[in-house]
Amino acid sequence: MAKRVGQTKVLLLYSQQEGKCYYCGQILEMNQDSRIGTSVDHKIPQSRGGTNELENLVLCCRSWLVGYNGTKNPGKGESSEQ
Numbered sequence: 766m767a768k769r770v771g772q773t774k775v776l777l778l779y780s781q782q783e784g785k786c787y788y789c790g791q792i793l794e795m796n797q798d799s800r801i802g803t804s805v806d807h808k809i810p811q812s813r814g815g816t817n818e819l820e821n822l823v824l825c826c827r828s829w830l831v832g833y834n835g836t837k838n839p840g841k842g843e844s845s846e847q
């Protein structure tokens with residue numbers, strides 16, 4: 766089971782990315798207690814050995830992770846990272 770990313774790291778990422786989505790630059794909605802519409806993504810998926818360290822994490826808007834039917838987009842990030 767995937768480990769949860771701590772709020773401290775989330776806030777650090779939010780600061781580093783200036784509150785914008787890593788992929789599309791959209792402003793992320795977030796406050797101290799919740800991250801509405803904001804997701805943490807792993808540059809290297811945990812299923813491929815990625816870690817929960819800061820250098821492997823990015824914040825992105827939820828539309829990048831959730832498809833129209835509410836499931837994870839299977840094609841996201843697999844071929845567009847370079």
Ligand SMILES: [Zn+2]
Pocket residue numbers: 786787788789790791825826829
């Ligand atoms: Zn985005």
